[in-house]
Amino acid sequence: MLRIISNSCKQTEKIGKNFAHKLFGTEIIALFGDLGVGKTTFTKGICLGLDIKTNVCSPTFSIINEYDGRHKVYHFDMYRVKNMDDLYSTGFFDYIGNGIIIIEWSENIEKILPQNSIKIFIEYGNCENQRIFNFEGVNMNENFSD
Amino acid sequence: MKILAIDSSAKPVSVAVSEDQNLLGEFFINNGLTHSQTLAPMVADILKVLKININGIDLFAVSLGPGSFTGLRIGIATIKGLAFANNTPCIGVSTLNSIAYNFWRENKTVCVVMDAKCNNVYTAIFEISESKITRITQDRLMSIEDLYSEVEKLEKEVILVGDGAVLCYNKNKKKLKVRLALENKQNQRASSVALAAYASYSNGDAVICPSELKPVYLRKSQAERNLIVDSKKEILL
Numbered sequence: 601m602l603r604i605i606s607n608s609c610k611q612t613e614k615i616g617k618n619f620a621h622k623l624f625g626t627e628i629i630a631l632f633g634d635l636g637v638g639k640t641t642f643t644k645g646i647c648l649g650l651d652i653k654t655n656v657c658s659p660t661f662s663i664i665n666e667y668d669g670r671h672k673v674y675h676f677d678m679y680r681v682k683n684m685d686d687l688y689s690t691g692f693f694d695y696i697g698n699g700i701i702i703i704e705w706s707e708n709i710e711k712i713l714p715q716n717s718i719k720i721f722i723e724y725g726n727c728e729n730q731r732i733f734n735f736e737g738v739n740m741n742e743n744f745s746d
Numbered sequence: 747m748k749i750l751a752i753d754s755s756a757k758p759v760s761v762a763v764s765e766d767q768n769l770l771g772e773f774f775i776n777n778g779l780t781h782s783q784t785l786a787p788m789v790a791d792i793l794k795v796l797k798i799n800i801n802g803i804d805l806f807a808v809s810l811g812p813g814s815f816t817g818l819r820i821g822i823a824t825i826k827g828l829a830f831a832n833n834t835p836c837i838g839v840s841t842l843n844s845i846a847y848n849f850w851r852e853n854k855t856v857c858v859v860m861d862a863k864c865n866n867v868y869t870a871i872f873e874i875s876e877s878k879i880t881r882i883t884q885d886r887l888m889s890i891e892d893l894y895s896e897v898e899k900l901e902k903e904v905i906l907v908g909d910g911a912v913l914c915y916n917k918n919k920k921k922l923k924v925r926l927a928l929e930n931k932q933n934q935r936a937s938s939v940a941l942a943a944y945a946s947y948s949n950g951d952a953v954i955c956p957s958e959l960k961p962v963y964l965r966k967s968q969a970e971r972n973l974i975v976d977s978k979k980e981i982l983l
Contacts, residue, residue: 688965691816693863698778714864 602735605725612638612731616645622738623650625671626697630706630713633722638731639704642722643675646702658704663690672699678708687712747804747947750828751940752789754781754821755813755841756860756909761788762936763796763803767944771796772937781820789824803834805953807943809934810838812860812868812885812964819961826956835953839942840962842885845908846872847938847945848931850879855902856927859910862887867910868964869893871900879945887964890917897922907932 606612629646631639640658647656652669658677659665665675674695681687687709695701696714706713713719719736748770751762758776762769773788793800808825811818822838829836842858849856853875860868866889871882883896890913897904898920906914907927915926926932947953 684965688815688963691814694814694816696863712864 602738604733604735606638606731606733607725607727608729609638609641612641613645613648615733616642616647617649618645620646620649623671623700625700628696628701628703628714628717630703630710630717630719631722632706632710632719634724637722637724639722642720642733643702643704646700647673650700664695674699674701676701676703678703678705681705681708684712747944748798748802749805749807749940749943750789750793750800750803751807751936751943752785752821752825753809753841753844753934753936753939754785754817754824755809755811755934756817757814758933759785759788759817759821760934760936761785761792762940763792763798764937764940764944767941769937769940770798772935774933774935776933781817785820785824789828800828801832803828805943805947806834806836806956807939808836808838808959809841809844809939810959811841811962812862812887813841813934815963818963822959822961826959829956833955836956836959837943837946837951837953838959838962839939839946840870840885841934842868842870842908843872843879843881844939844942845934846870846874846879847941848907848927848933848935849874849905850938850941851876854905855882855900856905856907857893857897857914857924859893859906859908859914861910861913865889867893867914869910871896871904885962885964890914894918894920894922897924909933 606615633639644656647667650669650671652667654667659675660677660679667673718738721734723732725732747766749764753760759781760774762772764770771792773792775784806825806829808821845858846856855873857871862868868887870885873880873882903923905925905927911926918924
């Protein structure tokens with residue numbers, strides 16, 4: 601597991617941007633973490649790294665946002681997804697393998713996440729703007745916060 | 747009897763028109779999931795080149811599932827729309843059953859597998875003889891490992907077919923007697939949906955009106971579905 605500390609919004613975005621350069625185009629990226637921890641900011645960073653020009657925001661109500669860049673990105677917010685029926689009716693399984701899938705609130709679907717998913721746990725740090733990123737399921741040893 | 751059949755249950759999408767068991771024409775596209783854009787023009791074009799008016803279609807057939815959530819809805823909604831105008835009779839067939847019709851009149855045991863993602867497959871086994879296709883198992887959602895324990899019990903050579911065939915073939919750890927179907931028989935085909943629908947019609951299975959067509963998603967049981975609710979969630983809410 602790789603552990604990275606971010607000390608600002610800007611830095612979180614940068615971590616996402618650098619992480620994006622590692623992606624091939626069909627990864628499933630599952631984000632875990634409480635409200636305000638920076639899941640959307642991190643996603644913005646990934647999209648920046650993939651040359652996505654459109655505005656990236658959390659799809660809390662639409663559940664899925666679609667972005668076009670160097671790769672196709674499907675941005676999910678599972679906050680309102682409570683059971684298998686909900687998940688199935690988002691078409692989630694149709695998206696697997698057709699683009700990069702970024703999932704916010706992965707806690708809600710943790711038990712059925714595909715085995716090869718990249719899991720990223722984000723926690724609050726000691727000071728106000730500090731966040732701790734834990735990467736699981738991906739082979740990385742670089743310093744992403746540079 | 748003229749049949750117009752659609753399959754959009756997975757990655758490919760196809761439209762076929764047949765006269766009883768004779769295939770008059772089939773359009774097949776396997777270019778990613780773009781069914782909402784490709785299906786309607788394909789239906790219009792096939793009728794145009796065959797010089798058949800949509801009013802000349804006596805029966806509409808569609809694969810009801812299992813398959814892609816969005817794909818199934820596109821196919822079924824299209825058939826409903828086409829059949830609604832004249833209230834033309836419809837028949838829905840199992841996607842897995844229709845794939846078995848790719849092997850019509852061959853003496854084989856085929857195991858149809860569609861990728862249901864997350865190491866699961868939609869599957870059913872069929873015994874195919876010169877005169878008929880016999881279903882050995884129901885359509886089910888199961889893990890690849892469970893499917894192999896079932897194939898093992900059959901004790902005969904089984905042909906793997908469907909978009910999950912290669913996936914299953916590569917996971918044959920016990921080295922059971924399985925073979926992959928030829929490429930041209932791997933896919934869901936509207937022509938096979940038409941054959942399955944005609945067989946079902948000839949068997950006297952009741953045709954239904956368009957509004958009665960419903961997708962068969964074949965999901966997990968309620969108990970399993972509830973597993974998704976994580977204990978952490980309750981604290982968060």
